[in-house]
Amino acid sequence: METIKGFRDFTGEDGEKFAIIREIARQVFEKYNFEEVQTPVIESEDFVRGDKTQAGDSAISDIFTLKDKGDRNLALRYEFTFQLKRIAKNKKLPYKRFQIGPVFRDEPVQGNRLRQFTQCDIDVIGSSVKEEGEVLSAIKKILDSLKIKSIIYVNNRKLLNEIISDYSKDAKDIIREIDKLDKLSEKEVKENLKKFGAEKVLDILKQKEEYFKKYQGYREIEELKKVCEQYSIELKFSPFLARGLSYYTGNIFEIKSDIKETICGGGSYEVDGVPSTGISFSVERLMAVSKMKIDIEKYLVVSLGEDKKAIQLAQQLRNTGKNASVFYGKPSKALEYANSYKIKNVIFVGADEVKKKIFMIKDMNSGKQKKLVILKKG
Numbered sequence: 001m002e003t004i005k006g007f008r009d010f011t012g013e014d015g016e017k018f019a020i021i022r023e024i025a026r027q028v029f030e031k032y033n034f035e036e037v038q039t040p041v042i043e044s045e046d047f048v049r050g051d052k053t054q055a056g057d058s059a060i061s062d063i064f065t066l067k068d069k070g071d072r073n074l075a076l077r078y079e080f081t082f083q084l085k086r087i088a089k090n091k092k093l094p095y096k097r098f099q100i101g102p103v104f105r106d107e108p109v110q111g112n113r114l115r116q117f118t119q120c121d122i123d124v125i126g127s128s129v130k131e132e133g134e135v136l137s138a139i140k141k142i143l144d145s146l147k148i149k150s151i152i153y154v155n156n157r158k159l160l161n162e163i164i165s166d167y168s169k170d171a172k173d174i175i176r177e178i179d180k181l182d183k184l185s186e187k188e189v190k191e192n193l194k195k196f197g198a199e200k201v202l203d204i205l206k207q208k209e210e211y212f213k214k215y216q217g218y219r220e221i222e223e224l225k226k227v228c229e230q231y232s233i234e235l236k237f238s239p240f241l242a243r244g245l246s247y248y249t250g251n252i253f254e255i256k257s258d259i260k261e262t263i264c265g266g267g268s269y270e271v272d273g274v275p276s277t278g279i280s281f282s283v284e285r286l287m288a289v290s291k292m293k294i295d296i297e298k299y300l301v302v303s304l305g306e307d308k309k310a311i312q313l314a315q316q317l318r319n320t321g322k323n324a325s326v327f328y329g330k331p332s333k334a335l336e337y338a339n340s341y342k343i344k345n346v347i348f349v350g351a352d353e354v355k356k357k358i359f360m361i362k363d364m365n366s367g368k369q370k371k372l373v374i375l376k377k378g
Contacts, residue, residue: 006115013342014287016294018118021283022100024145025120029098032138034122037097039083041076041104042066048075050082050247062107076104080121081247081278084271093126093274100283112261112288123278125271129220132251132268132277133227139255139264139279140233147291150255150263152233154224155241157248157267159217163205167198172246174198178205179242182260205239212239224251243267253279257289298343299324299361302334304350313349313359338364347372 003009010018026036049060064076077083080099088095103119122138124131136152143150160178164171177192178201184192186202193199212218225235235253243252243265252267263286266279299317301324303310310326317324327334331348338346346362353359359372 004115006109006113008114013294016296017287017290017292018283020292020294021146021286021290022118022120025142025283026098026100028138028142028145029120029122032096032122032134034096034098034138037087037099038101039077039080039087039099041102042074043077043083045073045075048077048082062105064104064106078105079103079280080119081123081269084123084125084276088125088271088274091125094131095125096122097125098122112259112285114282114284117282117284119280119282121278121280123276125276126274127268127277128275129223129227129251132224133231133233135266135277135279136228136233136235136253137231139281140231143255143257143264143286145292146286148257148263148286148289149291150257152235152253152255153238153241154221154235154251154253155238156217156221156251157243158220158250159212159215159239160242162215162217164198164201167201168196174201175242175246176244178202178240179244181240181242182262207239209237209239212237220251250275251277255281259285259288261285263289297322297345298341299345299347300327300334300338300343301325302327302329302331302346302348304331304348306349306351306354309354310349313347335364 030036045063045065048063060078063078066074066076068074080101080103084097087097098121100120101118102116104116106115107113109115122135124135140150140152157175160175161171164174168174174193174196177189177196180192181189190199190202193201221235221237228235238254241252241254243254247269248267249270250268253265254262255264257263264279264281266277268275268277270276299314299322301310301314301317303326307326307328314324314326327337334346334348337343344364346364347359348362349359360369361372362369
């Protein structure tokens with residue numbers, strides 16, 4: 001039976017890659033002293049949708065809704081940020097947390113977009129531009145570990161608001177249209193902006209970076225650039241960068257790589273009036289761009305009527321940090337099994353090997369054999 005469109009299984013090498021990326025992210029977040037949390041997948045629909053200022057956000061309009069047996073209106077979480085309103089309450093500031101888990105969006109499936117994906121999210125409640133730099137440093141460390149080429153683009157919501165204020169008092173609708181530039185042509189976006197009398201905004205955003213230094217909002221970008229220099233991180237100013245969610249209040253960032261879609265995104269916002277910042281990415285999106293080669297050292301211990309010794313040998317391998325399993329069956333079937341699951345090292349354990357106390361490792365790639373050396377008895 002096929003999975004529902006926009007949902008997928010991860011097995012074999014994909015499953016291994018998924019687990020490695022998730023674990024690398026977790027370890028890096030912990031190294032920066034972010035606290036791991038877990039929150040419910042299902043919340044009340046009202047809580048998920050948030051206040052009226054977010055009502056027009058595309059991600060919020062794409063939430064999965066459901067009802068329980070009590071006929072309550074519920075929804076699957078589409079991200080983790082809205083749940084910070086609850087878990088950050090009464091926490092000592094700055095409160096640094098990370099979360100890794102599935103989120104859901106009922107949106108069209110295209111390119112590298114899925115309707116269920118595993119989001120990795122870090123946020124600082126009670127932040128300044130210094131925390132913004134630290135968050136970007138953590139993300140860059142993860143991307144470098146995965147050998148992902150990346151460019152960090154930055155813009156500022158206050159800057160966009162200043163530019164748009166000449167055309168409209170409410171910038172949110174115009175920002176949402178600008179944010180569609182990665183999906184629609186410039187001509188289509190310009191046509192949409194005519195509804196607000198703001199089509200000239202695109203021409204302003206085409207100006208060189210020097211032009212924007214006259215705006216107050218650009219100063220926050222300059223501050224962030226200085227902080228990021230201390231982490232040896234380069235930022236690229238992108239005046240067209242908008243980020244669709246309406247809750248952003250200051251610097252916003254997106255990270256691009258070898259695919260059309262953004263691989264990481266975030267920015268500064270407020271949680272109950274407290275300045276905060278965060279960034280997130282999906283494991284699945286990083287899988288699409290990671291150049292990391294997976295080479296897990298695996299062993300298949302084949303019992304040829306010597307189950308006890310085979311189990312003991314597998315335990316010894318595990319005790320020395322190796323991945324090992326035991327196969328009970330014919331040598332030909334064992335080799336076929338090892339090839340099927342890309343287990344490189346095969347050890348046959350028969351009466352002769354047990355008697356001589358010599359076990360050979362067969363390299364399934366080269367066909368060569370070498371003597372097994374166990375340093376610790378298990």
